[in-house]
Amino acid sequence: xxxxxxxxxxxxxxxxxxxxxxxxxxxxxxxxxxxxxxxxxxxxxxxxxxxxxxxxxxxxxxxxxxxxxxxxxxxxxxxxxxxxxxxxxxxxxxxxxxxxxxxxxxxxxxxxxxxxxxxxxxxxxxx
Amino acid sequence: xxxxxxxxxxxxxxxxxxxxxxxxxxxxxxxxxxxxxxxxxxxxxxxxxxxxxxxxxxxxxxxxxxxxxxxxxxxxxxxxxxxxxxxxxxxxxxxxxxxxxxxxxxxxxxxxxxxxxxxxxxxxxxxxxxxxxxxxxxxxxxxxxxxxxxxxxxxxxxxxxxxxxxxxxxxxxxxxxxxxxxxxxxxxxxxxxxxxxxxxxxxxxxxxxxxxxxxxxxxxxxxxxxxxxxxxxxxxxxxxxxxxxxxxxxxxxxxxxxxxxxxxxxxxxxxxxxxxxxxxxxxxxxxxxxxxxxxxxxxxxxxxxxxxxxxxxxxxxxxxxxxxxxxxxxxxxxxxxxxxxxxxxxxxxxxxxxxxxxxxxxxxxxxxxxxxxxx
Numbered sequence: 117x118x119x120x121x122x123x124x125x126x127x128x129x130x131x132x133x134x135x136x137x138x139x140x141x142x143x144x145x146x147x148x149x150x151x152x153x154x155x156x157x158x159x160x161x162x163x164x165x166x167x168x169x170x171x172x173x174x175x176x177x178x179x180x181x182x183x184x185x186x187x188x189x190x191x192x193x194x195x196x197x198x199x200x201x202x203x204x205x206x207x208x209x210x211x212x213x214x215x216x217x218x219x220x221x222x223x224x225x226x227x228x229x230x231x232x233x234x235x236x237x238x239x240x241x242x243x
Numbered sequence: 244x245x246x247x248x249x250x251x252x253x254x255x256x257x258x259x260x261x262x263x264x265x266x267x268x269x270x271x272x273x274x275x276x277x278x279x280x281x282x283x284x285x286x287x288x289x290x291x292x293x294x295x296x297x298x299x300x301x302x303x304x305x306x307x308x309x310x311x312x313x314x315x316x317x318x319x320x321x322x323x324x325x326x327x328x329x330x331x332x333x334x335x336x337x338x339x340x341x342x343x344x345x346x347x348x349x350x351x352x353x354x355x356x357x358x359x360x361x362x363x364x365x366x367x368x369x370x371x372x373x374x375x376x377x378x379x380x381x382x383x384x385x386x387x388x389x390x391x392x393x394x395x396x397x398x399x400x401x402x403x404x405x406x407x408x409x410x411x412x413x414x415x416x417x418x419x420x421x422x423x424x425x426x427x428x429x430x431x432x433x434x435x436x437x438x439x440x441x442x443x444x445x446x447x448x449x450x451x452x453x454x455x456x457x458x459x460x461x462x463x464x465x466x467x468x469x470x471x472x473x474x475x476x477x478x479x480x481x482x483x484x485x486x487x488x489x490x491x492x493x494x495x496x497x498x499x500x501x502x503x504x505x506x507x508x509x510x511x512x513x514x515x516x517x518x519x520x521x522x523x524x525x526x527x528x529x530x531x532x533x534x535x536x537x538x539x540x541x542x543x544x545x546x547x548x549x550x551x552x553x554x555x556x557x558x559x560x561x562x563x564x565x566x567x568x569x570x571x572x573x574x575x576x577x578x579x580x581x582x583x584x585x586x587x588x589x590x591x592x593x594x595x596x597x598x599x600x601x602x603x604x605x606x607x608x609x610x611x612x613x614x615x616x617x618x
Contacts, residue, residue, distance in 0.1 A: 125289070130361075130365075134515045137514065138359065145510055164412075169410075198444065227601065
């Protein structure tokens with residue numbers, strides 16, 4: 117596993133570069149006078165009202181849920197996709213091409229009927 | 244089973260560092276763990292290499308973007324600083340360096356600074372799995388494609404964090420929109436890569452590249468007739484949306500949401516978002532090159548005399564050439580199509596791209612079953 121050790125360190129590489137750059141920016145940056153308007157959020161010059169943490173549309177959650185379902189189902193297809201070529205090439209395996217095709221048809225049709233259900237329910241509509 | 248990682252520089256270090264340490268005085272010898280030092284040097288080389296490979300193309304991409312968009316609109320683009328404006332970016336960086344970095348009133352300071360720190364993680368990790376030339380990659384993961392998908396999912400986090408922490412209504416709306424857009428197009432991105440994995444019979448980018456060796460019609464864009472070309476077009480559409488680039492830049496849409504989720508960022512904190520955007524562009528082009536355009540293979544045409552000349556050019560030159568060709572396609576995309584509305588964008592993904600993707604997957608199985616793939 118030592119070959120993959122660099123990945124663990126590169127996980128922090130971006131953070132290191134960003135922290136360094138922001139610190140350099142903090143040190144070199146020109147300090148302007150701290151007025152009230154300087155720290156006001158920029159909303160096209162109109163004075164801001166209320167908090168910015170407003171209520172937002174529930175559709176965002178629905179799309180997140182749909183994403184979870186479809187992305188996980190796509191990930192479930194990866195193991196079969198990797199082996200599909202060898203199965204069709206007739207390499208000795210536990211499963212035969214017929215079973216694989218039946219499995220795929222069932223799985224993809226469940227996936228597709230889920231999409232049709234969401235569509236018919238009107239979840240995919242964005243107002 | 245994990246593949247043995249071929250790593251020329253790493254192997255060189257592992258073989259030679261213990262020998263170099265042999266020249267040290269005898270009384271220190273037993274105290275030096277040479278294998279660990281070799282691993283450490285290896286890690287440092289990998290980190291430096293990934294940082295260079297990630298950051299070095301960015302100035303080129305930004306200059307290219309400015310020039311391509313200028314010329315497509317019959318303008319000249321940057322011309323003042325240096326010949327044809329090549330030094331414009333140096334001036335921009337100097338400007339960003341001397342800008343003050345501060346958080347607006349009411350912002351969640353911790354999350355506000357966490358967002359630009361997180362934003363570079365995903366693109367750098369994606370670069371690790373890309374084979375730039377034969378044996379020239381940090382780690383040849385056997386699960387490289389699921390890894391890329393996972394990292395792309397991680398990339399949304401900083402967008403949402405930045406938008407939420409800014410205490411700005413436009414930022415929040417923009418980050419939510421961009422989150423919804425990225426996760427929606429992530430699905431068709433995953434499905435297209437799944438198709439390539441299915442055709443190539445492996446999820447490791449090294450083996451996907453190896454499956455395209457030979458002539459230029461052995462690349463996946465041509466090897467599976469029509470199917471490959473359709474998949475490539477779908478990949479371009481879904482990845483343009485994932486990159487938040489025009490025509491799918493709903494998150495920024497200048498007329499609607501000022502500067503998008505990074506409206507409140509300035510100076511180097513803003514520069515991090517800008518940097519990540521272009522590294523992501525480069526990384527996605529690299530993935531397109533590996534999956535569809537044959538990676539580092541030369542476009543040999545079957546005539547020996549010409550093939551020998553083409554093979555004489557190093558693989559990395561072909562790789563970068565193809566990558567910049569894909570980048571150029573992304574840039575042409577930006578200026579040829581109009582921006583759809585949010586609802587149209589969502590409808591395009593869920594009601595068109597996703598059903599077509601499922602169809603393509605089924606056709607992929609059919610192609611494999613009947614052996615309709617070019618030899």
